[in-house]
Amino acid sequence: MYRLPLSSLLLFLLVDRTPADSLQEGMRDLHSRFSLSLYQSLSSGLNQTNLIVSPLSVALSLGLLQLGARGNTLTQLEETLGYNVQDPHVRDFLLLSGSSLNSSEGVKLLQTCSLLVHSSVLVQRDFLHSAASWFNVNVVQANLQSPRRERPERRNDEPWPLSGSSSSGELSGSGDPQPSDSPWWPSWVQMALVNTVSFRGAWQKQFVFTHTQNLPFLLSNGTTIKVPMMHQASDVRFGQFRTGAEQRYTVLELPYLGQSLSLQLVLPSDRRSPLGPLEEQLGPRHIWSWDAGLRKTRMDIFIPRFKMQNRFNLKSVLPVMGISDAFNPTTADFSRISEEGLYVSDAFHDVRIEVTEDGTKAAAATAMVLLKRSRAPVFKADRPFLFLLRHSKTGSILFMGRVMNPVDQSS
Template sequence: MPPLLPVALFLLPYCFPRGGSSHLRQGLLLLKTDFALRLYRSAAAGSSGTNFVISPAGVSLPLEILQFGAQGNTGRQLAGALGYTVHDPRVREFLYAVYAALRNSSQGAEMELACTLLVQAGTPLSPCFVEQVSRWANSSLRPAALSEPDSAIIQASGGTSSWTTGEGLGGPAWEQVSATSAQLALLSTVTFQSTWQRRFSSTDSQLLPFTCAQGFTLQVPMMHQMAEVNYGQFQDSAGHQVQVLELPYLENVASLFLVLPRDKGTPLSLLEPHLTARVIHLWATRLRRARMDVFLPRFRIQNQFNLKSIFRSWGVIDLFDPLKANLKGISGQDGFYVSEAIHKAKVEVSEEGTTALAATALLLLKRSRIPVFKADRPFIFFLREPSTGFVFSIGRVSNPLK
């Protein structure tokens, strides 16, 4: 029986269970999901009733890379925020395998998680740090003239940073980072583009009522399909009833995991505090195949955040302090610190191609005997890899028209 992780990991929210590699894998995936939920709650705080999306994968990747260069208190604070440390060889080996699997895009799907480290020309780097970064999640180092006035704005266009269910949607996303005095810049991209395993028919889309978070009702373009889906009905620790639906993408490379209150009078603000990694994992394992009428609104959400205040509230303080940051592992020198942490996320969900709102209420009556999942009120969504539970993005839809 392998030993528990070293004492250096005492900051973990809960310990990895004893046992073989499968127990370690489950423990790490729960930690990853826990990070996603903490990030979602922290970033969404104060914006109740609005559309929202954030990519935990795009936020955790730069923090993992910074761990390779962080030492002392800075390293401990990063481990506390992530819930794990990449310095543990078992954690490193597991994440190597997960990130390698994500790079293997299948036919009809594009999936990539990557990070580019832009380095000021002439900045010395530790060979060990360079090797670790170059092996991490399709990451790379690239020389750049960051200190020149003309290079004050860095534009990274390595991926679309969008999640799209139809071909031809999305496009390049441009991250702008102020770098007038920078020596290093970390830019992460998360790309996922695919079609549904069973596509929504554009001729079945129609205008249907959606009750928004504020209580008023709008007519919104609602997609429809009748299909075999993974479905379940559960209740959270406070007794709130929810419906959970999983819609797979082509070849099951990912799925859209939807959490919908059964009662239209239950706001998402009552559900969100009770969502935990273990609850999500439990629900996902208890879904059952069912033939259903599925109604899902088209939606498009884009958010941008400065993550400094979130990380500071989590105890990551030294990283942003030029006098306290300890990133000597990057080059063996003092002076490196993080001045800004900007995150931009976008999600777009649609049936493929141009839609035609041509269906009538007769369609609903004809299929009324089949169980119905109708997302006609605010819901929470996860874009995740179904075999591992790895969360690409998490968000909520409060008003599909915004």
């Protein structure tokens, strides 16, 4: 896992480039390190399950906490992220990574961050003003300690946080809203951070429904199942790479409509190689090498449909990454939010994604067809693989995850 001191950002600004280019490269490095650290912390001990997380969304949520923090609490947030969101250039970079997405044709990103504060707490006006300028943030005062409390209103289709949650950081919950008399945080809570994100995007070149076939997918335990495998022959960016341990792997990039976003699929080259070592060895320099090393190639592409949703309570994960004071009632310093001794008792992250033929939603039964063999090289994701959904201009990782079983939709 990666920890980077705040001073690291300054080093990137000293290179012989324009300030804008230097800042973008520095922020891309810091964000990649944070993204991989978050992903690897969450994936530890969950080797056989599908997994998805939105590093950009979590970073924006932690940025909101930075706005309200002081002292060592602020220092830990800065060192884990690698930057201070009070810097206007940093804020511009983060907001560009998020706010420009919904303006892209065929792309819909729903990202919300809500800081729920108990109704008796007096919130500082300066913090409310700062939070209002942050990305899609709501500061909501509600009765968090009533045994029968009403939940704050939400938009249609906005996912609720972890139901039946614990502080374990494990995946759990059914995804269904719980009854209003079933509390989803403890009775002593005075502040909770709730982050939700979902994405739908149309492919630059859509897969054809009638080309989808039920084909074998090799699970990590050695058994084979049949899954709906999408197919297209297309010119895509493709490359072959090696890790530091000389494990060979391939990367395929599929752009979404408008080409501001792309999905990168990462697959071990050897069918017998498990995915775990590649996950552990993957570092920021590998991700940077893809940007220069991918080449346009005519390929036959086979990837499975998949849909997944994960819910996390980050309370045990973020301290491992260096953010501990924020969750400790005796050391937390959020005096920029309120002088009443607030601390974060829970941090929920709810994320979902669906990959289908048109990039949005499968709507018809699969038709079985025979596809002609071609002489083009083949990329066939018929075994566990990683995926990263990235913003082309900034390199930010919106989503990162793995597919261990394409037909398993449990969270």
